Amino acid sequence: MGKIRVAVVGVGNCASALAQGIEFYRESPAAADADFVPGLMNRDIGGYLPGDIAIVAAFDIDRRKVGRPLTEAIFSPPNCTKRFVGRMPAGGPVVRMGPVMDGVAPHMADYPTTGPFSPPPSRRATWKRSCGIPARRSWSTTFPSVRRRRPVSTPRRASGRG
16 A cells, blocks of 8 residues: 655644654554554554655745754744654655745734744735735635625515505
């Protein structure tokens, strides 16, 4: 069987736990009866084992993580996931800049760290231009195949019956 290739969008605490968990269970020996492995409900799912999962791409908007290998970026601030794997393997995918689609949470602007948590200021405009997205889009250009229904004015009924 082949590998299960996974792309991670957002290299935060969950991605850190996922990457460490894959590595932890890749190296852990199988149980003697193959029924119980601490921390896993099922070690074998459809013939796939934890070692068959490979993270092949990673995206984030934090400049402390972008451009670094995933195995380093998962431990960059503001991540606070406990390290439970002694040594992560070198290499792996390099974290690439993702599009800033819905912005950055307001509480992250005041996060006290050595570097600011923010994407490069022109990144969103650059990403939109590279994808061919106009700066402002109207509803009709965003969804051209969907017709927008306009309310139909109907005459008021008389209040009495009969």
